[in-house]
Amino acid sequence: MFTFTHKPSKKVSSKGGGGSSSSEDLAASGGRSSPSECGSMSSAQGFPPLMNAGNAFVDMNEQTCVKESGQLNGLQFTIRGCTSSVLALLDYVSSVIIEDCNNCIFICGPSRGSVFMRNCTNCLLLAACYQFRATNCNEIEAHLHTTTQPTIEDTDLIVAPLLMSYQEMDAHMAAAGLDRTKNLWKEVRNFTPDTGNFHTMPFDPFGNGAIACEVVTDELLERLSTFMEQECAHELLLGPS
Numbered sequence: 540m541f542t543f544t545h546k547p548s549k550k551v552s553s554k555g556g557g558g559s560s561s562s563e564d565l566a567a568s569g570g571r572s573s574p575s576e577c578g579s580m581s582s583a584q585g586f587p588p589l590m591n592a593g594n595a596f597v598d599m600n601e602q603t604c605v606k607e608s609g610q611l612n613g614l615q616f617t618i619r620g621c622t623s624s625v626l627a628l629l630d631y632v633s634s635v636i637i638e639d640c641n642n643c644i645f646i647c648g649p650s651r652g653s654v655f656m657r658n659c660t661n662c663l664l665l666a667a668c669y670q671f672r673a674t675n676c677n678e679i680e681a682h683l684h685t686t687t688q689p690t691i692e693d694t695d696l697i698v699a700p701l702l703m704s705y706q707e708m709d710a711h712m713a714a715a716g717l718d719r720t721k722n723l724w725k726e727v728r729n730f731t732p733d734t735g736n737f738h739t740m741p742f743d744p745f746g747n748g749a750i751a752c753e754v755v756t757d758e759l760l761e762r763l764s765t766f767m768e769q770e771c772a773h774e775l776l777l778g779p780s
Contacts, residue, residue, distance in 0.1 A: 599624040603766045606630055608707045611648075613714070618645065623756070625763045631711035635666070642755055644763055648708065649715035656681075656694075661754050665703045667717055680740075680754045683724040686717055690728045691735055697753060699740035700724050 594614045596604050599621040606616075611630040618626055618637045627646040628635070634652035637645060640659045647654055647666035654666045656673040667684040676694040683689060684701040700722060712719060725739045752760060 595619065596621060596624075596626050599626065601762075602626075603762060608711070613651070618643075623759055623762075625759065625766055629705055629707070631715045635668070637662075637664075642759055644755060644759060646703070648705075649711045649717050651715040651717070661756075663752050663755050665701060667701060667703075667708075667712060667715070669715075669717065678754045680752060684717070684719075684722045685724055686721045688723050688726045688728050690730060691737060692730045694731075694735045694737075696727065696735075696737040697740055698724055698727055698737055 594611065595617040597617075597619050600623060602621075602624040603626075604624065605627045606629060608630050611628065611632050613631055613633050615633045616628055616635050618635070619639055621640045621643050623642045625644045625646075628648050629646070631649045631651070632647070633650065635647050635650055635654045636657070637655065637659060638657040640662055642661045643659075644663045645665070647664065647668070650666065650668040652668070653670040653672055654664070654668040655671075656662070656664065656676050656679065658674075659676045659679060661678045662676075662680075664679065664681045664683075666681070669685065670687045671681065671683055671685045671689040672691070673679060673681070673689075673694040673696060674692045676691075676696070678695060680697040680699070681689070682699045682701045682703065689696075689698060701724070709719075727737045727739075729735055729737060
């Protein structure tokens, strides 16, 4: 799996809203998950309910939401207007659109197409995909396995290799047609060098898989840690003990 180390707390920008929607977003085949469906993590509640339908997380605020294996099966997925949430897709998808989000952690299973971020601020992404694209984003940290060059426009990006696994990830990589041996994570193409930039976070062989996140709040990392400590989360990520 993966772990996170904490940086000093930082103020998170309020930017992340107001982006325009496109016809590809929230396709008619999908529904949306409301905060009441999703639930939040707490020691009293345990793991939040898993959504059994829909292919979108919309307007989540301080939530922990998961799609597990078999719930997506290659669908397109949209994440929109979310704040201070941990959102995980532990299945393979055709593509993922993430827009207008602030201070979120996204864990995305293999995508046979693109993972596209737009109008997002202070977000951490872990994703395996054919292509990664980001437009008009600030303070994004992306840990990627991508078989084509990542591309950015008007975006500030920290990019790193993906250090992630979960119970069925190998099967999902195969279903998405992604080559485990080919990862072009650091070959970023910046189409707007005057208004965007990137730098790489090299793999640390002595880091034991720890990720020193620089862009989200410590409170959000605590939310992720709480999620990962739940017994049912262990079963999703690692399989029954």
